[in-house]
Amino acid sequence: MSAVPLTDEVPASRSEYTRAVLALGSNLGARAETLAEAISDLVDRPEVRLVDVSPVVQTKAVGGPEGQPDFLNMVVIVQTSLGPYELLAHCHAVEAKHHRTREVRWGPRTLDIDIITYNTLSQDDPVLTLPHPRAAERAFVLYPWLLIDPTAVLEGHPIVELLEDCADADGVEGYDLLDEGQP
Ligand SMILES: Nc1ncnc2c1ncn2[C@@H]1O[C@H](COP(=O)(O)OP(=O)(O)OP(=O)(O)O)[C@@H](O)[C@H]1O
Numbered sequence: 001m002s003a004v005p006l007t008d009e010v011p012a013s014r015s016e017y018t019r020a021v022l023a024l025g026s027n028l029g030a031r032a033e034t035l036a037e038a039i040s041d042l043v044d045r046p047e048v049r050l051v052d053v054s055p056v057v058q059t060k061a062v063g064g065p066e067g068q069p070d071f072l073n074m075v076v077i078v079q080t081s082l083g084p085y086e087l088l089a090h091c092h093a094v095e096a097k098h099h100r101t102r103e104v105r106w107g108p109r110t111l112d113i114d115i116i117t118y119n120t121l122s123q124d125d126p127v128l129t130l131p132h133p134r135a136a137e138r139a140f141v142l143y144p145w146l147l148i149d150p151t152a153v154l155e156g157h158p159i160v161e162l163l164e165d166c167a168d169a170d171g172v173e174g175y176d177l178l179d180e181g182q183p
């Protein structure tokens with residue numbers, strides 16, 4: 001028996017952390033501020049640890065209504081002891097805190113958080129499809145991800161190769177955070 005009290009120990013079922021890749025997007029409101037706050041909110045619990053944060057990129061909206069504002073997009077990598085559905089619920093709670101609404105498919109939003117990968121988990125459940133079913137064709141996901149993990153592989157393909165075939169690649173550009181709020 002250990003002399004150290006065990007009461008604060010992480011329960012055995014929660015002691016393992018899994019790597020997950022999350023994609024964040026915003027094209028309504030104070031976009032950069034929202035993304036920064038969302039990262040804080042995501043890791044504001046012991047079950048989610050921040051591993052890496054990509055630069056922010058500005059991207060032309062893909063799909064949805066014509067003429068919607070450009071997005072800011074980024075990718076964050078976390079280690080989490082949450083299960084995949086718990087992580088999804090947590091992402092939805094952070095979206096809700098930032099007043100995310102769902103009226104039009106692919107419509108403008110204050111905040112979107114998608115789970116791109118949860119370790120190597122592969123599943124088809126419409127509630128949580130993993131890897132994210134459209135990530136492999138989205139430069140607004142792959143490009144910021146590539147900037148922090150150049151050797152990443154998605155569904156067996158290096159993301160650097162997937163990016164070459166993305167139709168939206170020309171709509172992705174670097175973004176200077178100091179520009180937010182400027183006319
Ligand atoms: N990997 C995933 N990450 C996030 N949501 C997912 C995932 N797989 C399935 N979903 C489901 O998709 C539903 C719709 O999500 P959401 O409204 O954010 O879609 P979207 O971001 O507008 O479009 P897209 O799914 O093309 O990125 C969510 O309620 C969730 O249950």
Ligand SMILES: Nc1nc2c(c(=O)[nH]1)N=C(CO)CN2
Nearest residue numbers: 025059060061062071106140
């Ligand atoms: N540029 C850009 N386009 C999108 C985005 C996004 O985050 N960025 N998200 C979508 C649905 O998740 C649909 N289209």
